[in-house]
Amino acid sequence: MARTVDPRRHARRRLQIIDAGLSVLAERGYEGATTAAICRRAGIGSGTFFHYFATKRELVLAILELGTAETHEQAAALDGRDDPVGVLLDLVGGWAADAADPRIPGFVRAVAGVMHLPAVATALQADDRAQREVLLPWIERGQAAGEVRRDVPAARIASWLVLLTGGFLERVATDDAFTAVGERDLLVRTAESFLRG
Amino acid sequence: MARTVDPRRHARRRLQIIDAGLSVLAERGYEGATTAAICRRAGIGSGTFFHYFATKRELVLAILELGTAETHEQAAALDGRDDPVGVLLDLVGGWAADAADPRIPGFVRAVAGVMHLPAVATALQADDRAQREVLLPWIERGQAAGEVRRDVPAARIASWLVLLTGGFLERVATDDAFTAVGERDLLVRTAESFLRG
Amino acid sequence: MARTVDPRRHARRRLQIIDAGLSVLAERGYEGATTAAICRRAGIGSGTFFHYFATKRELVLAILELGTAETHEQAAALDGRDDPVGVLLDLVGGWAADAADPRIPGFVRAVAGVMHLPAVATALQADDRAQREVLLPWIERGQAAGEVRRDVPAARIASWLVLLTGGFLERVATDDAFTAVGERDLLVRTAESFLRG
Amino acid sequence: MARTVDPRRHARRRLQIIDAGLSVLAERGYEGATTAAICRRAGIGSGTFFHYFATKRELVLAILELGTAETHEQAAALDGRDDPVGVLLDLVGGWAADAADPRIPGFVRAVAGVMHLPAVATALQADDRAQREVLLPWIERGQAAGEVRRDVPAARIASWLVLLTGGFLERVATDDAFTAVGERDLLVRTAESFLRG
DNA sequence: CATGAATGAGTTTTCATTCAT
DNA sequence: AATGAATGAAAACTCATTCAT
Numbered sequence: 001m002a003r004t005v006d007p008r009r010h011a012r013r014r015l016q017i018i019d020a021g022l023s024v025l026a027e028r029g030y031e032g033a034t035t036a037a038i039c040r041r042a043g044i045g046s047g048t049f050f051h052y053f054a055t056k057r058e059l060v061l062a063i064l065e066l067g068t069a070e071t072h073e074q075a076a077a078l079d080g081r082d083d084p085v086g087v088l089l090d091l092v093g094g095w096a097a098d099a100a101d102p103r104i105p106g107f108v109r110a111v112a113g114v115m116h117l118p119a120v121a122t123a124l125q126a127d128d129r130a131q132r133e134v135l136l137p138w139i140e141r142g143q144a145a146g147e148v149r150r151d152v153p154a155a156r157i158a159s160w161l162v163l164l165t166g167g168f169l170e171r172v173a174t175d176d177a178f179t180a181v182g183e184r185d186l187l188v189r190t191a192e193s194f195l196r197g
Numbered sequence: 198m199a200r201t202v203d204p205r206r207h208a209r210r211r212l213q214i215i216d217a218g219l220s221v222l223a224e225r226g227y228e229g230a231t232t233a234a235i236c237r238r239a240g241i242g243s244g245t246f247f248h249y250f251a252t253k254r255e256l257v258l259a260i261l262e263l264g265t266a267e268t269h270e271q272a273a274a275l276d277g278r279d280d281p282v283g284v285l286l287d288l289v290g291g292w293a294a295d296a297a298d299p300r301i302p303g304f305v306r307a308v309a310g311v312m313h314l315p316a317v318a319t320a321l322q323a324d325d326r327a328q329r330e331v332l333l334p335w336i337e338r339g340q341a342a343g344e345v346r347r348d349v350p351a352a353r354i355a356s357w358l359v360l361l362t363g364g365f366l367e368r369v370a371t372d373d374a375f376t377a378v379g380e381r382d383l384l385v386r387t388a389e390s391f392l393r394g
Numbered sequence: 395m396a397r398t399v400d401p402r403r404h405a406r407r408r409l410q411i412i413d414a415g416l417s418v419l420a421e422r423g424y425e426g427a428t429t430a431a432i433c434r435r436a437g438i439g440s441g442t443f444f445h446y447f448a449t450k451r452e453l454v455l456a457i458l459e460l461g462t463a464e465t466h467e468q469a470a471a472l473d474g475r476d477d478p479v480g481v482l483l484d485l486v487g488g489w490a491a492d493a494a495d496p497r498i499p500g501f502v503r504a505v506a507g508v509m510h511l512p513a514v515a516t517a518l519q520a521d522d523r524a525q526r527e528v529l530l531p532w533i534e535r536g537q538a539a540g541e542v543r544r545d546v547p548a549a550r551i552a553s554w555l556v557l558l559t560g561g562f563l564e565r566v567a568t569d570d571a572f573t574a575v576g577e578r579d580l581l582v583r584t585a586e587s588f589l590r591g
Numbered sequence: 592m593a594r595t596v597d598p599r600r601h602a603r604r605r606l607q608i609i610d611a612g613l614s615v616l617a618e619r620g621y622e623g624a625t626t627a628a629i630c631r632r633a634g635i636g637s638g639t640f641f642h643y644f645a646t647k648r649e650l651v652l653a654i655l656e657l658g659t660a661e662t663h664e665q666a667a668a669l670d671g672r673d674d675p676v677g678v679l680l681d682l683v684g685g686w687a688a689d690a691a692d693p694r695i696p697g698f699v700r701a702v703a704g705v706m707h708l709p710a711v712a713t714a715l716q717a718d719d720r721a722q723r724e725v726l727l728p729w730i731e732r733g734q735a736a737g738e739v740r741r742d743v744p745a746a747r748i749a750s751w752l753v754l755l756t757g758g759f760l761e762r763v764a765t766d767d768a769f770t771a772v773g774e775r776d777l778l779v780r781t782a783e784s785f786l787r788g
Numbered sequence: 789c790a791t792g793a794a795t796g797a798g799t800t801t802t803c804a805t806t807c808a809t
Numbered sequence: 810a811a812t813g814a815a816t817g818a819a820a821a822c823t824c825a826t827t828c829a830t
Contacts (some may be wrong), residue, residue, distance in 0.1 A: 010814090028364015031228040035800060050801065106313075115370075116226045116303075126370055145825045152383065159368060159375050160383070167364025171356060173312075174325055178356050184348065186357070194387060196277045206789095232825060242791040247826065403810095423707045425622040429804060439812040444805065507704015509764075510620045510697075522765055546777065553762060553769050554777070561758025565750060567706075568719050572750050580743065580751070583786060601793090628823060636795045641822065 014052050018066065021059045021190045027104030030060070030114045057119060060111060064123040068130045075134040084142035086193055088135060088161065092191045093184060095131075095165040100180040105173035131165075132158040142195065149197025157195070164191055211249050214239045215263065218256045223303030225313045227257070234285060254316060260321040268327040275331075279354075281339035282392060285332060285358065289388045290381060292362040297377040302370035328362075329355040339392065346394025352391070361388055408446050411436045412460065415453045424454070424508045451513060454505060458517040462524045466471030468530040478536030479589055480573065482529060486585045487578060489525075489559040494532040494574040499567035526560075536589065543591025551589070558585055605643050608633045609657065612650045621705045648710060651702060655714040655766030659721045668723040670737070675733035676786055679752065681727060683782045684775060686722075686756045691771040696764035722756075723749040733786065740788025746788070755782055 020042035024033040035056050039049050053059040074091070083086050098104050115121050135158040142148030148157070168187055171178045211230040217239035232253050236243050250256040271288070295301050312318050314315050332355040339345030345354070365384055368375045414436035418427040429450055431441050447453040468485070475481050492498050509515050529552040536542030542551065562581055565572045611633035615624040626647050630640050644650040665682070672678050689695050706712050725748040733739030739748070759778055762769045 013814090027312050027313060029227075030798095034798085036798095046801080046818095047803085047816045048814075051814065051816095054801095056800070067339065095272055109309045109312060112306045112367075114226050114229075115306060115378060116224060116229055125371065155374075156380075156383075160387070163361075163364035163368045165364075166367045167360040167362075168366065170309075170363045171360045175356060177352075180306075183353075183356075186353075190357070190391060193390060228824095231823085243793095243826085244791045244828085245789080248789070250825095253825065395783075409810095417768075421707060423704050424620075425803095426705075426707055428802085439809085440814095441812045442810080445810070448805095450804065486797085502605060503703045503706060506700045506761075508620050508623075509700060510618060510623055519765065549768070549776075550774075554781070557755075557758035557762045560761045561754040562755045563759065564703075565754045568716065569750060571746075577747075580747075584751070587784060588781060604793090622820095625819085628818095637797095637822080638795045638824085639793075642795095643792065645822095647821070 013048075014062075017044065017052055017059065018050060018063055022063055022103055022107055025060070025063075025110045026103040028109045030169055034108070036148050040111075051053055057117060060114075061119060061123050063107070063113065064120075068123075068127045071127070071130040071134060078134075080093075084138045084145060085147050085192065087138045088142065088148075088195060089192055091135060091138075092165055093160055093188050096168050096180060096184045096187050099169045099172040105169045108169060109173060128162065131162050139195075148195050151197055160194060163193060164194070198306075207249075210241075210245075211259075213243065214246065214249055214256065215391060219260055219300055219304055222260075222307045223300040224255070226307045230307070235359055254314060258316060258320050260304070261308065261317075261324055265320075265324045265327045268324070268331055272331040274336075281335045282344050282389065284335045285339065285345075285392060286385050286389055288332060288335075289358055289362055290385050293365050293377060293381045293384050294368040296366045302366050305366060306370060325359065328359050332358055338394075345392050348394055357391060358388060361391070397513065404446075407438075407442075408456075411438065411443065411446055411453065412457055416457055416497055416501055419454070419457075419504045420497040423504045427504070439446045449463075451511060454508075455517050457501070457511060458514075458521055462517075462521045465521070465524040465528055472528075472532075478532045478539060479541050479586065481532045482536065482542075482589060483582050483586055485529060486555055486559055487582050489579075490562050490574060492580050493563045493566040499563050502563060503567060522556065525556050529555055542589050545591055554588060555585060558588070593765060600744055604635075604639075605653075607609060607634065608640065608643055608650065609654055613654055613694055616625045616651065616654075616701045617694040620701045624701070648708060651705075652710060653703065654698070655711075655718055658716075659718045662718070662721040662725055669725075669729075675729045675736060676783065677740050678729045679733065679739075679786060680754050680779050682729075682784055683756055684727060685750055685778050687759050687771060687778050690760045690763040696760045699760060719753065722753050726752055730786075739786050742788055751785060755785070 009052070017038070021033070021038050024038050024041050027033075028037065033056075035046060035049055038059070039046050039054075042049075049059075053062065074094070078087055078091075111120060111124065115124060136154055139148055139154040139157050142155060143150050152160075164187065168180075168183070171183075172180050214235070216291075218230070218235050221235045221238050224230075225234065232243060232246055235253075235256070236246050239246075250259065271291070275284055275288075308317060308321065312321060329352070333351055335353050336345055336351040340347050340351060349357075361384065365377075365380070369377045370381075405455050409497075411432070415427070416423065418432045418435050421427075427450075427562055428442060429443055432450075432453070433443050447456065468488070472481055472485075484545060505514060505518065526549070533542055533548040533551050537544050537548060548555075558581065562574075562577070564572050565577075607626070608629070612624070612629050615629045615632050618624075619628065624647075626637060626640055629647075629650070630637050633640075640650075644653065665685070669678055669681075702715065704713060706715060723746070727745055730739055730745040730748050730752075734741050734745060743751075755778065759771075762774075763771050
């Protein structure tokens with residue numbers, strides 16, 4: 001009658017590995033992040049790792065999926081707002097704030113570096129699409145309300161907002177003088193100016 | 198018995214390996230680009246590879262340095278021009294055009310993925326600095342002439358122009374609907390609008 | 395609080411694991427038969443497996459011992475017969491019939507493949523000896539009665555009868571055109587001819 | 592202008608590994624024969640092993656193919672003979688003599704133990720077929736000449752001769768009292784008696 | 789210079805087995 | 810008894826790099 005499966009325990013353990021993986025991947029890149037290093041960081045044995053993830057690659061995918069899910073949750077939290085441009089700038093500003101966690105840009109770089117793995121490319125594109133899908137309806141509402149430029153189709157505008165946040169992330173990672181906190185305001189203003197056209 | 202090195206022959210061989218390396222790195226990422234694969238692509242034996250580059254990493258650094266050198270050459274070609282904003286937009290537009298060569302974004306991603314290697318980080322930052330240094334004097338001249346916004350220091354503006362081209366490159370690599378040719382015009386217009394403030 | 399072991403339940407469980415082990419070993423060989431696979435087949439958890447067998451190897455030994463015991467039981471069932479050659483041919487024919495169970499040759503192959511484990515070698519030789527010991531008295535009685543050749547010592551004749559059944563088993567396992575049912579008759583005739591000398 | 596590929600050297604090295612593999616596989620079985628052990632025996636580094644064989648399994652297949660090729664060569668050496676039964680008994684006797692090399696039965700057992708690997712099963716059946724194909728024409732000639740029984744089709748007789756040698760091999764491997772040299776004569780006599788019917 | 793055979797450190801992954809519940 | 814999460818030793822295999830020819 002023993003029931004050993006405690007889903008809570010399982011989920012906690014899983015997150016613990018994901019967290020360690022995120023750190024080590026950000027620090028050392030995909031190949032530098034050996035499973036041994038991740039296990040050491042997570043404080044588990046190598047066997048345990050493969051109890052939770054069949055493959056190192058699967059861990060990466062799980063982290064990416066977590067991010068995609070988070071993006072979708074953000075979308076839900078915006079229900080009820082009525083200022084399209086404000087919403088869009090909040091989203092862009094929020095993503096820029098993520099760059100303040102030094103692990104995010106490192107992880108993004110690490111994962112982009114193995115984009116030639118089809119599964120990674122797919123997950124990365126899903127993440128990308130999620131961001132654009134969150135933006136799209138608000139851009140359309142803004143256009144309908146005359147608050148957003150109409151000379152560029154909504155979908156392209158979405159891509160350009162993602163371009164701005166992507167470039168921002170990369171800049172923070174590359175250039176020590178360019179900090180997420182210090183440049184965020186200019187990002188939001190630039191995005192607004194872009195939206196107005 | 199003296200075997201004098203024919204520098205012409207040597208340089209040609211070197212470029213041949215660099216070209217193969219660029220392709221294979223773009224396609225398969227840093228670790229996926231085995232020296233064996235690069236040698237196969239270059240049509241040489243593995244021993245020959247190490248005659249020209251002491252290390253796989255050194256090949257990557259050589260490619261990056263080539264890019265940095267190219268950037269400096271671009272700067273020299275602008276001597277004599279007198280329209281700062283025009284020069285800046287030509288530079289940004291030209292970098293965007295690079296993204297049309299599908300190997301460039303792939304190579305950039307691959308290299309960013311191993312940025313945890315100190316030598317690579319250094320070379321990448323040198324490249325980055327080169328771009329900003331090319332922009333900087335023209336931004337300053339533009340500000341002096343009143344054609345470029347003055348509310349943001351010239352160095353930061355340089356960073357932001359690089360941000361735009363970096364984000365552009367990434368976008369082209371990620372999103373099939375976002376093409377270098379199709380979006381270049383909007384990039385230039387957005388850069389101009391940013392410069393005007 | 396004493397939990398008394400129900401020996402009936404215990405024995406049933408044990409046989410259930412042995413049965414699963416026999417199947418999986420036959421299908422996948424010794425190393426291919428992971429304890430996980432055997433547990434899955436038996437419908438038990440991995441922990442349970444080790445309640446019944448201290449080691450995967452011990453399971454194999456248990457299966458072999460079961461076979462050896464069966465051979466001894468066969469011997470007992472022959473008490474009272476008076477036709478030595480008939481008995482010998484019944485034994486050989488019966489063993490050949492075992493080959494019709496497709497698990498038998500597979501299991502035998504799997505176990506022979508790990509004969510380098512001393513315990514397995516010992517168990518296999520015990521099984522072998524059991525077969526020869528069952529045969530031996532009947533060969534001797536047949537020789538005494540003048541029905542079995544005397545130019546070869548009884549023990550060697552026993553070895554040769556085992557050779558025939560062993561070769562038969564192997565053939566059935568290797569050659570699809572060679573079926574236990576179809577060739578059994580020729581086996582018995584060949585054994586008889588061998589016994590007559 | 593360096594030409595490093597010396598096919599002679601390559602073939603010698605390859606055989607050296609095959610020889611070591613044969614020994615270690617015979618001694619320790621398929622899984623017990625780690626690539627490390629084989630390399631140690633062959634006096635090479637692990638990298639060299641995989642220079643010659645892409646996989647441990649491929650080494651096994653190479654050994655089996657060598658055996659199959661040898662069987663075909665034997666067939667060629669019999670051209671011109673005119674005594675079918677003599678030829679058949681020479682073949683059977685020759686195969687029995689192989690059992691005197693203690694590595695042969697051990698290797699056969701080891702390989703049979705991983706017959707669940709499709710490639711191994713195929714190679715093993717090719718080997719088996721080769722033996723039967725060598726026997727078949729001589730059985731047919733013997734039947735035509737009235738020297739071989741006609742109540743059993745030639746192909747089945749071939750299977751039975753292989754059955755005898757297979758059982759013989761197994762016996763030598765299992766039973767210390769059963770030696771290849773001591774029992775070979777009885778094998779040939781038994782085979783002859785079987786052929787006469 | 790050019791070659792490719794040889795190397796072995798380092799990686800991911802598997803799996804029998806243990807043990808707390 | 811029964812369970813399955815946790816473990817870590819061991820295995821196959823990869824790949825940058827060296828070096829004799």
